Amino acid sequence: MTRSLFKHRSSQTKCDHTKCRLRVGDEVIVLAGADLGKTGKVLSIDLVKQKVLVEGVNQKIKHQKATEKMAEAGIKTINLPIALSNVSYYLAKEKKPSRIGYRWSDGDSSQKDGDSQSGSKGKKVRYTKANNQDINDSKQLTT
Numbered sequence: 221m222t223r224s225l226f227k228h229r230s231s232q233t234k235c236d237h238t239k240c241r242l243r244v245g246d247e248v249i250v251l252a253g254a255d256l257g258k259t260g261k262v263l264s265i266d267l268v269k270q271k272v273l274v275e276g277v278n279q280k281i282k283h284q285k286a287t288e289k290m291a292e293a294g295i296k297t298i299n300l301p302i303a304l305s306n307v308s309y310y311l312a313k314e315k316k317p318s319r320i321g322y323r324w325s326d327g328d329s330s331q332k333d334g335d336s337q338s339g340s341k342g343k344k345v346r347y348t349k350a351n352n353q354d355i356n357d358s359k360q361l362t363t
Contacts, residue, residue: 240265241320241346242272242309243357249310249317250277253302259310263299271301278302311350318350325354 242248242262249259260275278300286293308317326342346355 240267240304241322242304242307246355247310247312248272248274248307250274250302250306251308251317252306254278255302259312262307264301265304266301269301270304272304272307273299273301274307275299309348309355311348314351316350318348320346320355321349323347 244262246262248262250256255277258277260277263273263275265272279297280300282296282298284294284296309320311318324341325345
């Protein structure tokens with residue numbers, strides 16, 4: 221009977237996280253690993269595997285063989301994903317990492333979560349916890 225319980229647990233996904241405060245196009249810094257301290261833009265995020273692909277980080281060399289689709293053979297540099305927990309939002313002006321939070325904003329950036337006295341909450345925006353400023357989400361990476 222206990223074996224069936226363990227089988228059931230092992231068939232579940234690794235983690236059930238479906239939320240991520242980072243977005244494609246954000247500037248991030250690597251907090252751990254071989255590329256510690258490097259910065260780059262987020263190219264893609266995989267929430268199921270909890271991986272993020274960052275431009276210029278975790279680069280590996282691939283020896284490409286010539287095929288029908290690809291006429292030329294050669295050595296290429298590719299980016300591989302790294303763990304989502306190993307990166308943090310990067311403040312370029314202050315040159316330090318920061319955590320990200322959410323708050324409801326109706327134009328006043330000094331209000332925090334639950335501080336609005338009026339009934340309307342306004343728009344949900346991201347802000348950096350290091351300097352308490354809103355993150356401009358209009359600069360998204362277009363592909």
